[in-house]
Amino acid sequence: MSVSACLDPLPGDWRRVSPRYVWVDLVAQILSWLIVTAAVSVPFWFMREWWLLVFPVAAFVVLVLVAAFTPRRVRAIGYRLRDDDLLFRRGLMFQRFVAVPYGRMQLVDINRGPLDRVLGLAGLRLVTAAAASNVTVPGLRMADAEELRDHLVELAETRRAGL
Amino acid sequence: MSGLPGGVPGPSGPAMPPPVDPAAAAKAEDLADGEWHRLHPATPLLRGGIVFIAIAGVVISQLRERLVDLFVPQAHDYGGDPIDLLVRHQLLPIALLIAFGVLLVIILIFFFSWRVHEFRITDDEVEVRSGILFRTNRKGRLDRIQGIDVTRQLLARIFGAARLEIKVAGHDANVNLAYLSSRNADALRRVILRRASGVREREAAAASGAPAGPATASALIGQRIQEFAAPELDPSAAPPTSVVQMHPGRLVGSTVLSSSTLWFLVLLIGAIVLVVTFHVYGLLLGVIPVLLGLGSVLVRRVTKSLRYSIAATTDGVRVGYGLLSLSNETLPPGRIHSIQISQELLWRPFDWWEVRVNLASRSRERGQEGRRGTSILPVGSRAEVLKVLELTLPELLASEDMSALLAAGLRPGRTGDGFTISPPRARVLRWFSRRRNGFALRPDAVLLRRGAIWRDLVVVPTARMQSVGLHQGPFLRMLRLAAVHVHTVAGPIQARIGALDARDAAGFFRDAAEADVAAAVADRSHRWRDGHAEPAPPQWHERRPDLPPAPA
Numbered sequence: 001m002s003v004s005a006c007l008d009p010l011p012g013d014w015r016r017v018s019p020r021y022v023w024v025d026l027v028a029q030i031l032s033w034l035i036v037t038a039a040v041s042v043p044f045w046f047m048r049e050w051w052l053l054v055f056p057v058a059a060f061v062v063l064v065l066v067a068a069f070t071p072r073r074v075r076a077i078g079y080r081l082r083d084d085d086l087l088f089r090r091g092l093m094f095q096r097f098v099a100v101p102y103g104r105m106q107l108v109d110i111n112r113g114p115l116d117r118v119l120g121l122a123g124l125r126l127v128t129a130a131a132a133s134n135v136t137v138p139g140l141r142m143a144d145a146e147e148l149r150d151h152l153v154e155l156a157e158t159r160r161a162g163l
Numbered sequence: 164m165s166g167l168p169g170g171v172p173g174p175s176g177p178a179m180p181p182p183v184d185p186a187a188a189a190k191a192e193d194l195a196d197g198e199w200h201r202l203h204p205a206t207p208l209l210r211g212g213i214v215f216i217a218i219a220g221v222v223i224s225q226l227r228e229r230l231v232d233l234f235v236p237q238a239h240d241y242g243g244d245p246i247d248l249l250v251r252h253q254l255l256p257i258a259l260l261i262a263f264g265v266l267l268v269i270i271l272i273f274f275f276s277w278r279v280h281e282f283r284i285t286d287d288e289v290e291v292r293s294g295i296l297f298r299t300n301r302k303g304r305l306d307r308i309q310g311i312d313v314t315r316q317l318l319a320r321i322f323g324a325a326r327l328e329i330k331v332a333g334h335d336a337n338v339n340l341a342y343l344s345s346r347n348a349d350a351l352r353r354v355i356l357r358r359a360s361g362v363r364e365r366e367a368a369a370a371s372g373a374p375a376g377p378a379t380a381s382a383l384i385g386q387r388i389q390e391f392a393a394p395e396l397d398p399s400a401a402p403p404t405s406v407v408q409m410h411p412g413r414l415v416g417s418t419v420l421s422s423s424t425l426w427f428l429v430l431l432i433g434a435i436v437l438v439v440t441f442h443v444y445g446l447l448l449g450v451i452p453v454l455l456g457l458g459s460v461l462v463r464r465v466t467k468s469l470r471y472s473i474a475a476t477t478d479g480v481r482v483g484y485g486l487l488s489l490s491n492e493t494l495p496p497g498r499i500h501s502i503q504i505s506q507e508l509l510w511r512p513f514d515w516w517e518v519r520v521n522l523a524s525r526s527r528e529r530g531q532e533g534r535r536g537t538s539i540l541p542v543g544s545r546a547e548v549l550k551v552l553e554l555t556l557p558e559l560l561a562s563e564d565m566s567a568l569l570a571a572g573l574r575p576g577r578t579g580d581g582f583t584i585s586p587p588r589a590r591v592l593r594w595f596s597r598r599r600n601g602f603a604l605r606p607d608a609v610l611l612r613r614g615a616i617w618r619d620l621v622v623v624p625t626a627r628m629q630s631v632g633l634h635q636g637p638f639l640r641m642l643r644l645a646a647v648h649v650h651t652v653a654g655p656i657q658a659r660i661g662a663l664d665a666r667d668a669a670g671f672f673r674d675a676a677e678a679d680v681a682a683a684v685a686d687r688s689h690r691w692r693d694g695h696a697e698p699a700p701p702q703w704h705e706r707r708p709d710l711p712p713a714p715a
Contacts, residue, residue, distance in 0.1 A: 007633070007635050007640075007645055007665050007668075007669060008669070009633060009668075009669035009670070009672040009673050010673060084680040085676055085679070085680055087676075093636065093637050094634070094635070094636045094637070095633075095634065095635045095636075095640075096632060096633070096634050097632065097633040097634075097672060098630055098631065098632045098633075098650075099630060099631045099672065099675075099676035099679070100629075100630040101630070101676070101679050101680045101683055103680070103683045103684075104629050104630060104679075104683065128629040128630055128650070129332070129523060129629050129652050130629035130630060130650035130651055130652055130653070131653050132629075132630075132632070132648060132650040132651075132653075133629055133630040133632075133650045135630075159683070159684075161683035161684070161686060162497070162626075162683075162686050162687075162688060162689035163307070163332050163500075163523050163627070163652070163689070
């Protein structure tokens with residue numbers, strides 16, 4: 001995707017998340033799209049009109065596409081620790097880049113779902129005073145996540161800024 | 164944003180703290196001595212007062228016939244009402260005893276809840292503790308104060324009491340002191356703001372002030388009347404220093420010409436067309452409640468803003484509101500996270516604008532009351548908007564460049580006015596506003612200009628920016644466009660702008676991230692008067708020569 005490359009505001013090496021995170025994402029996406037498929041097939045079960053099958057089939061096609069692109073999407077997640085701020089990117093279709101200065105971080109969370117725990121992964125959430133910042137770096141190895149958290153907290157402490 | 168040296172440079176902004184009633188100042192110092200203090204004795208009455216009056220009203224109206232009978236004896240049959248029942252079973256003494264007991268318990272509960280509801284103000288914190296069974300204790304750090312609100316409802320004004328709300332950053336994290344005596348509330352606000360500003364030494368003058376002597380009844384009544392009639396609590400910050408005069412005509416006009424009226428007219432015309440063509444007269448009945456609702460909104464807006472005032476004080480901007488229930492809020496410097504200057508469609512011929520702000524503190528009250536704090540100028544001319552901006556973001560307007568940018572932000576887009584606008588291919592997404600849709604980035608602030616029909620301009624001081632985002636969906640990618648979002652604390656203003664050239668947007672993201680870091684390092688506004696030797700603000704144009712040069 002050469003066009004998308006031109007958006008990258010700061011080309012350089014992004015640190016990627018663990019490839020094992022593909023499984024976590026895959027299971028989550030498949031489950032949520034299966035639920036959607038089941039929900040949109042309700043009219044068909046009640047009315048037995050064949051054309052109503054369009055909705056569940058469409059939802060299933062989306063499921064397959066989403067699942068097929070999961071490895072690419074996980075590879076698109078990246079973060080970078082710069083001197084004064086953390087850069088985060090994610091998304092293939094809908095790309096999103098965020099820059100959070102270390103001094104603006106209010107707290108750093110580590111979240112682990114059941115599948116994360118099985119695979120030894122963890123997600124790191126950065127919270128600023130703005131709800132819109134919304135930066136979660138998923139799929140880090142547990143040891144990395146803890147190290148990164150301590151590092152970020154230390155950086156935030158030394159560069160503490162007002163609100 | 165750097166701290167304010169001395170005073171706020173306003174047209175008539177006082178450089179020195181305004182003269183204060185020495186007795187009140189001394190009392191306020193006493194209240195802020197770090198010890199625990201109680202609130203105004205009338206507090207329980209003011210908090211539970213309305214409920215009491217309502218209950219009394221119901222009881223009296225229910226027993227009206229009986230009361231009449233007490234004085235004018237007549238033969239009456241009361242049917243099977245409860246009192247008759249009690250009399251017949253000779254339970255009246257017991258019932259009276261129970262009623263009296265309940266009343267006593269309620270009074271005792273109110274009394275004890277007043278006794279244990281205490282506050283203290285130390286050099287760093289304000290702390291409130293309350294509750295008999297469930298104790299609550301709330302602390303607010305003075306350097307996180309976002310503003311102080313003094314409100315006087317109608318009932319409280321009769322008692323000469325006021326509510327002091329200390330706004331602390333966070334959702335519903337405000338510390339309430341309800342109620343204090345009006346004079347104390349105002350003096351206490353000054354003391355708290357001075358402590359928060361980082362000025363450590365206490366003013367000798369305030370400490371040596373003579374305590375108020377025992378007030379005679381007539382003097383007390385005179386003072387009460389004076390307080391009641393005063394447009395603002397603090398005579399030293401009364402309307403003469405207000406930089407904007409709110410004309411009632413303009414207020415009514417702007418309210419009538421607002422979008423909601425416009426939509427109502429559209430609905431009305433639609434309804435009339437339907438009635439005339441299809442003869443459904445029932446539809447007209449549906450219009451009446453909408454009309455009533457609209458009318459009440461208009462009346463509320465007008466009465467709220469009639470006595471609007473905005474003035475500079477040494478500890479920030481002070482905005483006053485209200486006709487019957489007065490409130491005025493002091494916003495220390497550097498507490499405004501973003502400003503939006505917007506214009507309703509029908510305001511264009513009159514050149515009226517509204518100024519709103521995002522603040523870090525939000526209160527629980529929803530709707531009209533909760534939104535009170537977000538509009539700091541309900542309606543004003545272009546000159547008045549600039550005056551308000553000068554008060555709220557004083558450092559920003561100091562430079563010629565920024566004044567030019569602000570002027571350009573309120574005009575139709577023009578080439579070379581300092582804003583980077585959307586490319587021609589963005590016309591698909593921004594039919595009319597392509598030439599207005601743009602941004603300008605300076606070391607002090609980010610300006611986002613949007614909309615051709617409903618114009619608005621958002622200013623975010625870089626010192627208050629939390630983070631920056633850059634977005635691109637499939638549709639924007641096809642057009643080689645992108646959107647940027649400046650993240651600030653939550654509020655009515657969304658500082659985002661779409662349909663920019665992808666390369667411009669990426670450049671904005673890069674530069675804004677850098678400006679954010681630089682501004683955060685230089686910012687000292689959490690203790691806005693703590694030492695005047697500040698690190699020099701970074702010299703932007705020397706450091707980043709690749710930025711677009713400022714227009715002449």
